[in-house]
Amino acid sequence: MLRDMMTSLRNTESRNIIQALVVFLFKLRSGNSNNTIAAVLGLERPQQVSDFSASILSSFEKDVLPSRFGIQAANRQHLIDQTAPVAKILYDIRGDQLGLVCDGTYLRHEKSSNNEYQRKSYSGQKKAPLCKPFTICTTNGYIIDILGPYYATDNDAKILESILNDPNGLITLLQEGDKFFLDRGFRDVIQKLSNLQFQALMPALKGKRKQLTSIEANESRMVTMVRWVVEAVHGVISQKYKLLHNQFDNKMIPNAALYCKIAGFLINTFGKRYVSEVSSKNEIIAQINKIKSLENTLLQECEENRWGRRKTLFQPLQSNDVLDFPEMTEQDLITFFTGTYQLKQSISYLAELITEDNKVDLQFLKETADIIKIQVRSRHIKAKTYNCYIHYQPHSIGTSGIKRHYCDCANGARTIGCCSHVAAIIYYLSNARYLAKIVNPAKILTNIFDSNVIPVINEDSDED
Template sequence: MKCGLSNKILSTIFNITKSSIRRAIHSARQALCDIIVPAHLGFEHVTREEIIQKHTRKLAQDLLAESNDQAILVLDGTYIYINKSNNFQFQRRSFSMHKHRPLVKPMIIVSTTGYFVSVLGPYFADSKNNDASILKHILNNNIQEIKSWIDPSDICVVDRGFRDAIELMKELGIQAEMPAFMKRTEKQMTTDDANASRFVTKVRWVVEAANARIKRWKYLSHVLPTNQVPYIGDYVSIICALCNKYLPPINQTQELDSTLASQMRDRLSGNLCLQDFVEEHDLARRSVAHWTTTESLTDFPKLSETILRILTLGTYQLKLSSSYVQEYISGTCDFHLHKEIPGLLRVRLQSRHIASKSYLVWLKYDEDHVIAWYCKCRAGARTVGTCSHVAAVIWYLGMAVHTAETSFGVKDWGEYLEDASANPESIDSSDSEESIVEE
């Protein structure tokens, strides 16, 4: 499972037949399922009190829980890819319209430290087996006595794919925490919705890291043949049990968790003045009457990496900053200072996904601090942390501009490729007309 080697390679390494390899794998899998898995995975192997006391991060409790006796679980489905089947019915039911390929879906349930509480399934991948349907099936059928394990007021942190199961969770008394949706008429999340979503994502990321830990076992990162489908659930359970037994937690309680949670709560109502000012004075207009282009800001505060992390409340946005700034260095972004209001900066940044879309970012600063920010992207009204566009501008002006680097490790591999849209050959219209007539 760790190396993902085929039976043929294993038989060559150990100098035994493939049938002997198959028998050895079957015996080992059966032994691990009988001994290791029940002791280190499943709702029966651990109590709520143990999850609360040993496997719950203080930051998650401070952000989401009202008391210290609430268990917090994070749920998400992961994907194990398989080959197409000759059984057309199974092929249809295992084909995911989301990933556009056949797969099966185990449901992963972890604590806020990344401890695997349980693995359920695997399930089909068709439209009838989305994340919400799977969770409804688990709760309605009380799989692994989950209703006896979970107490009313416990918290389940989920993504938007579980939205259809929220009502059932509320009926059972389970508190569901999910990132907010934008209304159909909205182009941007409200500040309250954006901040509430940041509270959820600050906790929910651990299940993605747990899924990545599973895929480090190369057997499950491969596309599996269909004859392995009966054993996929066993292999996933074995790997999760081994991770619980031998690997350290993904995310542990830290000394500054309480301070970080307090900072996030304090920012719930901050920075609104800049958004209101931008909208009141219509500063999103393309008019340049009030703005002047600048290439350097000598009065922008110099920031350390610690201060940047405090502003962004995470590292994900900072990891993307160098890529966003590279667009500015390439000459596709502009920095503008307001002519009348000191310390008010406007930046237009290119979208990372859509070539025809860009976002306006506003920053208010003085010589020592970044005071406020606002961006026109979907999450740009967030005051708890920043969006990636705001983080990129602050990172560049506050720290990166003071270094001698110009590429920041972002390599343009396009220079090794040909571009069919560049330098089109000129065509003589008269020659073209003559050729058409001759034909």
């Protein structure tokens, strides 16, 4: 298929087209050095890898990409047809509206002896020299274009603003009412999008507050249910095309944009579209739309009765004594969590909660035993602990058994799904404790640096 697209490429005495294509794809997929690739593929010289790759790059640039990938090759109706079902239902995207997801990613490379470029390419956040490709895709992960790369010092908002200012670029595909699904890094470009009559949807900003409101947390979750696809695209690029994931050779930086576009084209052509686990279940999406404006009454009850401060209101309890907690299947959990992310995170949190005798220490409210409390440690801040509360229907089966839940973390007040801290408790009590074995992620790392014997060097090693 690729061979037929490369109309300007010809066989030569030193190589044929298929051979050059195999060498190029091997390099793109493996990220190995020219010496390694030459040895594996039986080439006479490592320089042949560079020569073959250069010819394929040139053919992609001339023959393949202009009519098959990028903003200039895009058809608006085709892009509208790539709208994910979950986006259509949650945000009422009409048949003439386009939904886009944008985000920048990183392409790490070597340090440069060009001091001016080194300053522009050094990321203070990542503590490494890099450039930033910028991905624009539809809500099902179809890649419209990968632009740039841009300097490491350019933030996502600045990059998107420059893209919108190009009269021959993305703006030619857009119409009033189109929707952008963005992360918080785009907050400085929201006003410009609004001025252009586009709708920008972004998770709420917490600011100096400790927690988002229930409505803000719900709206934030709805945005992430749509915009996760761009993270998935970047993950696939890193996983499949190691050349773009490993440290990029500075000599190849002039072709970085071309490599990124080729990777995007290959994913569009041979990859799959991304569909949320719950997007095919219309009843779940309908339920989300129904409760998205629902306040968290357990939060209100917690604040009114000061549960977080009055410890005497709760009685200690162990998980093996909670015999009436609702039972759920793994699919029930995915449905309740509105995806697999919280389920994956809950496994890591659970590893810290389980004691040596495979129990979890809980507390229950003395006034009513169907409200339990547990403290879950933050995975980012060592000294931070969150209070989680769950109100359940005893002796029930399925997601309806969880009446209410609340956590005092930033997103813990939401009523659509739940935060990862609450998810860990629900996962354990409803499902995991009945398993023959509970996975402890990367357990070997827990005590890897613990040692009772710390050697002390008494002599000056300079004498050696």
